[in-house]
Amino acid sequence: MEYRKLGNSDLEVSAITFGAWAAGGWMWGSTDRNEAIEAIKASYEVGVTSIDTAPIYGQGVSEEIVGEAIKGFSRDKVQILTKFGMRWDLAKGDFAMKSFKNNGDAIDVYKYAGKESIIYECEQSLKRLGTDYIDLYQIHWPDSTTPIDETFEAVSRLIEQGKVRHAGVCNYNAAQMAEAEKTLNLVSNQIPFSMVNRGIEAETVPYCIKNNKSILAYSPLERGLLTGKIHSDYQFKEGDHRANLAHFKPEFIEKTNVLLAKIKPIAEAHHASLGQLVLRWTIERPGITIALAGARNAEQAVQNAEAINIKLSAEELKTIDDLVNAF
Incomplete structure (x- = not known):
């Protein structure tokens, strides 16, 4: 595994970081708790020391799973990245969405980052995670109802x-x-970035490079689309949020699969899967420090981690870049 420092801090994280959104089940059509725990343990065994989670993922479930999984780890050998500012138990701030808990109960989710709320959320996260400190604490989404200085004074x-x-x-x-x-002082910004979603390259990436802020790329596999395993008539489980996303409409899936077919020979030359190649390409991009990769089970987790073993030549990177630019 490769390890990279976040911004100007001394915090080193694994270039492939375990993303624990799907582990919480929320919006992913439920989860198997034991398999999620085993996935985190398996990825740790192959060098993935960093885990990114959030209270909203399963309304506490993801953080509890992470806490259970790391019980046997030496705390100073693992980095816990979690978030604040999305409340399903308090109707304050910007209304974000109507949703459902894993058990089917309806909830209203708000983006709220008021001072007292942050202090409260931190205590709840520490309990669920079974730790006394969080390595990286991130506001989940902007909250237009709270002054930014109030939010970060609390942090x-x-x-x-x-x-x-x-x-x-x-x-x-x-x-x-x-x-x-x-x-x-901020050390990082966690934002969506993938081969088919590169909007951040216009303004945010240049800002982060100039000011030495790390970018944590989430959804680098575009929620599974860039693994090559999604086809135009793919059937999503009930409760899976992807079914309604533009990137998962048949036309976009087909267009993406054409791109993947063109880069597949490079993956095969490295005895790697498409997903592994995409992850490696992601962390080679200017300004991208780490890629967050989710996994439902141990096998997926290990496969994600092994993306680090791919060594792409300058020529291969240019070939992929040219194809992505033409997408």
Whole structure:
């Protein structure tokens, strides 16, 4: 595994980080708790020391799974990345969405990052994770109802108390990051990035490179689309959010599979899967520090981690870049 520092901090994380959204089941058509725990353990065994989760993933389930999985690990050998600012138990802030818990109960989700809420959320996360500190604490989504300085003053207090080591953001644009920086040093921004979703390259990536902020790319496999295993008549399980996304409409799936067919020979030359090639390409992109990869079971987790073993030549990278640019 390769390890990379986040921003100007001393926090090193694995270039392939375990993304625990699907492990929580929420919006992914449920989960198998034991398989999710085994997936985290298996990825740790092959060098994936960093795990990204959030309270909203299963309304606490994902964090509980992470906490259970890392019980046997030496705490200083694992990095826990979690989030705050999405409440399903408090009707405050920006309304985000109507959703359902894993048991089918309806919930309203709000983006809220008020000071007292953050302090409360941190305590709940620490309990679920079974730890006394969080390595990277990230606001999950911008909250237009709370001043940015109020949000990051609260995070600053948590850092002073030793409950949080470093602060990051998710889904922030460059202007929002600059505003947050007035209050607290940020080390990272977690944002969506993939071969078929490169909008951040226009403004956010250049800002992060210039200001030495790490980018944690989420959905680098575009929620499974870039594995090559999704076809135009794919049937999603009930509760799987992907069924309604534009990237999973038949036309887009077919267009994507044409791109994947063109890069497949490079994957085969490295005895790798398409998913592994895509992950390796992602962390080779300018400004991208790590790629978050989710897994439902141990086999998937190990496969994701093994993407690090692919060594792409400059010529191969250019070939892939040219194809992606033409997409």
